[in-house]
Amino acid sequence: MRPRIGYKKLAAVGVAAVVGVASTIALTSGSASASPVFGYSGYSYGTDVQSGLANSGPQVISKFGCTTDANKADKNDIATANVNGQAIARSVKTDTHAFNNKSGTGVTSTAVAADVRVGSLLTLTGVKTTTTSKYSKGQLSYTGSTTFAGVRIGAISVPSLLNPKPNTKVAVPGLGYIVLNRVGGVKTASGIYSYAQAVVLHATVKNQYIPQGVDVAVLKTRAEISKPATALVIGDAYGTKAMADKLVVSDATSLQTTCQGTEGKTVRVAVGELNIPKVAYVGGVYTTKNGAIGEGKSYINFTSHVAGVKVGNLSIGAIESSASAWKTKDNKAGVSSSSTIASIKVGGKSYAVPTGENKTLVIPGVAKLTFNQVMRQKRYIAVNALVVEVPGLNTKVVVAHSAAGVVS
Structure with a gap:
């Protein structure tokens, strides 16, 4: 047993990014104690x-x-x-x-x-x-x-x-x-x-x-x-992540994570254009995070912004997502998410962007698109603004991912 430093740890809480599915978080029941955690x-x-x-x-x-x-x-x-x-x-x-x-x-x-x-x-x-x-x-x-x-x-x-x-x-x-x-x-x-x-x-x-x-x-x-804190803020954001034949060919771009928040300041991470060979062309990407942990309230907000994506003949306009979570000292808490996509085109033909959560659009011979893909758990939410699947190439691209949660 490893030596402790006098603080009782909760059961493991972690975030694992999954290509094509909203990131998952294992919230395992631990001690009911309010002891501080790292x-x-x-x-x-x-x-x-x-x-x-x-x-x-x-x-x-x-x-x-x-x-x-x-x-x-x-x-x-x-x-x-x-x-x-x-x-x-x-x-x-x-x-x-x-x-x-x-x-x-x-x-x-x-x-x-x-x-x-x-x-x-x-x-x-x-x-x-x-x-x-x-x-x-x-x-x-x-x-x-x-x-x-x-x-x-x-x-x-x-x-x-x-x-x-x-x-x-x-x-x-x-x-x-x-x-x-x-x-x-x-x-x-x-x-x-x-x-x-x-x-x-x-x-x-x-x-x-x-x-x-x-x-x-x-x-x-x-x-x-x-x-050591009574509550931690968790989550992540990235612009794109791509998989082909179960192999990650491009990992999370402009990745941000946090445990401690940002003391209320907005932190921005950006990357230029990306060409993922044989998979996709991605426009400029940036992510932001803003949050804090405190005695009265802990909160966190992540956002992801992608200038556009091209996969073969498929062209997607500007894509954005956001995820937020908060908790107050009186044990009130909440989570929310959103996503937007400017346009969808194949050649000269435009397609309407579906509204609501977890909507799909199949364009025969081109791709399957999943919009506003949301996964919720207690005090945690994750959203992928868009998931592009190209069955013929066995390719999957996650675009504009944001996730946020509060752990105590």
């Missing part, structure tokens, strides 16, 4: 395109949304992350796990790769990045770092960069520049989250590997822990 969340990515046109969303993912389970963990091992058809990171392993031991309680996210290459322009070997956020003895803290076994820019080895200082910027001829060991943390009255990225590639000049104007984070990690 919230854990985090992720590790092999690569994540942050702007411009690219050929996929995040790859080689390990992640979990807000959970009170100090044993929660996720891993993804031995894979290659590609950008624009190029193998950027090889033998990638990601790991995100919560912990509760003598050092404290928190989350650690780690990502490693045998090598990171941009053709002959840049070679990084033995790459490891990690970040930890934890709560111990009444205090919040974080650590983050990146190390390399070898760094070569062009044909020149640079041993001084094996253990780079945080946010080290280096010019790379023929590409633009890179930022090594990008780390940081944000502490609030409700908790702390930290991030670490081994290297961010900035393609500022035309090259054959990464489209000009694109930024790519390689080995990207995040860890979040809330301070």
